Amino acid sequence: MDHTRLPPEIWICIIQNLAAPRFKFQDGQKNLRPKFSKTDLFSISLVSSYFRELCQPYIFDRLGFSLRDASESGNLGNNISSVLSLTNERPEIKQWVRAIFLGGPPDRVGTRVFHAVLIDLFNRLDNIESVHISNWTMAPPLLSSLKLERMQEIIVESSLMEQFNSVAALQPSSMLHSLYMDGIFDTRVVDAFAPLIRSPGLKRLSLLRDTRSFLSAHLQSYPHYHFEALLKLTIAAPSTPADTRRFMAFTQQCTEIQSLHVDSQDANSSSERSPLVTQSLPRSTFPKLTEFVGSLSIARRIVRDRPISRIKAGSCWQDSPDVITRDLLVPLMPTVPITLLHLRAEWWTEGLLEIIVSLFPALEDFSFLFYRGDFSPWSKSHLVDIRRLPHLRKVSIQYHDLGLGIEYWPSRTDQQQAIRRALDALQETNPQLWFLQLGYGWPWVKTAGVWV
Numbered sequence: 223m224d225h226t227r228l229p230p231e232i233w234i235c236i237i238q239n240l241a242a243p244r245f246k247f248q249d250g251q252k253n254l255r256p257k258f259s260k261t262d263l264f265s266i267s268l269v270s271s272y273f274r275e276l277c278q279p280y281i282f283d284r285l286g287f288s289l290r291d292a293s294e295s296g297n298l299g300n301n302i303s304s305v306l307s308l309t310n311e312r313p314e315i316k317q318w319v320r321a322i323f324l325g326g327p328p329d330r331v332g333t334r335v336f337h338a339v340l341i342d343l344f345n346r347l348d349n350i351e352s353v354h355i356s357n358w359t360m361a362p363p364l365l366s367s368l369k370l371e372r373m374q375e376i377i378v379e380s381s382l383m384e385q386f387n388s389v390a391a392l393q394p395s396s397m398l399h400s401l402y403m404d405g406i407f408d409t410r411v412v413d414a415f416a417p418l419i420r421s422p423g424l425k426r427l428s429l430l431r432d433t434r435s436f437l438s439a440h441l442q443s444y445p446h447y448h449f450e451a452l453l454k455l456t457i458a459a460p461s462t463p464a465d466t467r468r469f470m471a472f473t474q475q476c477t478e479i480q481s482l483h484v485d486s487q488d489a490n491s492s493s494e495r496s497p498l499v500t501q502s503l504p505r506s507t508f509p510k511l512t513e514f515v516g517s518l519s520i521a522r523r524i525v526r527d528r529p530i531s532r533i534k535a536g537s538c539w540q541d542s543p544d545v546i547t548r549d550l551l552v553p554l555m556p557t558v559p560i561t562l563l564h565l566r567a568e569w570w571t572e573g574l575l576e577i578i579v580s581l582f583p584a585l586e587d588f589s590f591l592f593y594r595g596d597f598s599p600w601s602k603s604h605l606v607d608i609r610r611l612p613h614l615r616k617v618s619i620q621y622h623d624l625g626l627g628i629e630y631w632p633s634r635t636d637q638q639q640a641i642r643r644a645l646d647a648l649q650e651t652n653p654q655l656w657f658l659q660l661g662y663g664w665p666w667v668k669t670a671g672v673w674v
Contacts (some may be wrong), residue, residue: 233276282318287336288325302339309346319347326357326381341367348372351397355381365414370395376418377402383410394421399451402428424449428456430485449476456483459498459520466497473507482508482524484516498523518550518565525554536566543571551581559584561613566591575607575619585611586654589618604660605644609651616657618665641666645673 267277287302309316324340344350344367352375353368361384374397391414398421406412419427427449455476460466484498502523513532514521521535533554537546546567554560560582570592578588588611608617645666648655658673659665666673 230276233273279318282315284321284323285319286323286325287340288323302336302343306339306343306346309343316346317349320349321352321354322347322350323354324356324358326359337361337364340364344368351375353377355379357381359384360411360414361385362414365392368392371397373398375400375402376415378406378411378415379403380405381411382408383414385410391417393417396421396423399423400426402426402456404428404430419449423451425451426454427452428483430456430458450478452476452479454481454483455479456485456515459484459517463497466501469498470503470507473503476508478510479508480510481513482511482515484514484520484524502526513562518546522550522553525556527557529558530556531558531560532562533560534562534564537568541567541569543567543569543574547574547577551578554581561585562587564589568593570594570619570621572603575604579607579610583611584613586613587616588614589616590620591618592621594621605647609648612652613654614652615654617655618657618659620659620661 267274267281285305322344341363344364348369349372350369351372353373354377356377356379358381360381370392373395376398379402394417398418401415401418401421401424403412403415418424457469460469498520500523505527508524508528511524511528511530513534514524514530515534516536518535518537521533524530525533537550541550546565546569561584563578563582563585564587567590570590575590578590579585582588604619608614611617645658648658656668657665658667668674
């Protein structure tokens with residue numbers, strides 16, 4: 223293969239694209255976690271020594287150590303030892319590693335055995351920018367070995383702390399811009415990572431089931447601290463008046479936030495019982511908020527008086543389409559045109575799309591995921607409503623596959639002909655439309671002007 227036909231800069235761009243994370247799609251939505259694959263890079267690196275030298279920095283940029291059960295402890299130990307040996311043989315590898323993943327077993331057995339070798343590894347790696355710890359049993363020395371001088375992102379999920387003292391607490395870092403914590407019930411883990419919220423450059427903060435510990439134990443310790451750099455906040459819906467007061471006090475400090483996600487693990491209970499359902503935020507909070515994610519019942523209290531143009535929300539399973547329209551969608555009263563609207567609900571009726579189109583005529587991206595109701599994919603009424611949205615670029619109206627929705631067509635030929643006629647009609651009225659999914663099935667995507 224004659225690699226000289228392209229300059230090294232072009233080859234590096236190609237390799238960088240292959241090294242980028244692949245996002246998996248499920249139910250028409252992009253998953254939170256990317257899927258990394260190095261298969262293509264390994265294949266290219268075997269072509270010649272030239273490509274091996276180009277690929278290796280991207281092959282070693284992310285290291286993952288996963289222990290699915292205690293029986294794999296020997297393999298994990300060998301893997302870590304192999305990496306340590308490689309860093310001795312090729313010191314440049316220490317400069318290539320940018321991200322580390324630690325994944326432990328569901329029962330958290332055996333992870334502490336590897337602390338010594340992991341600490342040795344961390345002490346050798348000077349350029350780690352991201353660390354992801356999941357189902358791991360940590361110890362203070364392991365935390366101390368994390369070098370925060372370059373750390374930009376920290377993700378901690380469902381982990382435990384073997385022991386803890388104040389000396390082990392991680393201190394604020396000027397480089398940290400993203401902190402994600404979920405499913406942590408061990409307050410020692412919370413205590414260890416909580417000081418990081420005072421990192422001056424923190425832009426994304428995600429606190430889910432451990433929110434109360436953060437708000438009560440740490441945020442109140444710094445009542446006059448302002449999160450001036452924070453742009454995106456994910457936080458659990460407060461379920462008690464005391465939690466709501468803490469939430470209100472915290473929101474006064476977040477003057478620059480553009481995206482707010484009020485999370486509810488159980489949409490039927492916690493978010494619907496939350497005092498935020500009946501209590502509006504002061505107008506002075508979140509003055510720059512442009513995106514809200516969460517419950518529709520909370521959205522109607524937050525969207526008002528704020529420049530929100532993007533809404534991703536779900537309703538309680540008991541809400542009928544009439545309730546969704548009358549009590550949730552109409553009261554939103556946005557101050558700016560809504561361009562993105564992603565909804566989840568239990569029911570769908572034939573006239574619901576017409577109402578949504580009339581309420582939000584500036585939509586560019588619309589999706590509705592439901593579980594039951596009267597829905598005929600590719601019906602003329604739906605197509606007429608879609609054609610009334612001239613700015614629409616992406617639409618997905620689908621039901622979840624619970625055996626509740628069945629698409630009936632006289633034959634596959636009739637189905638294909640109906641879909642093709644619909645696509646031709648939309649081509650004239652909605653030239654910007656590139657993604658279309660109606661019903662349960664694969665989406666249609668327009669590439670180079672052709673629907674495939």
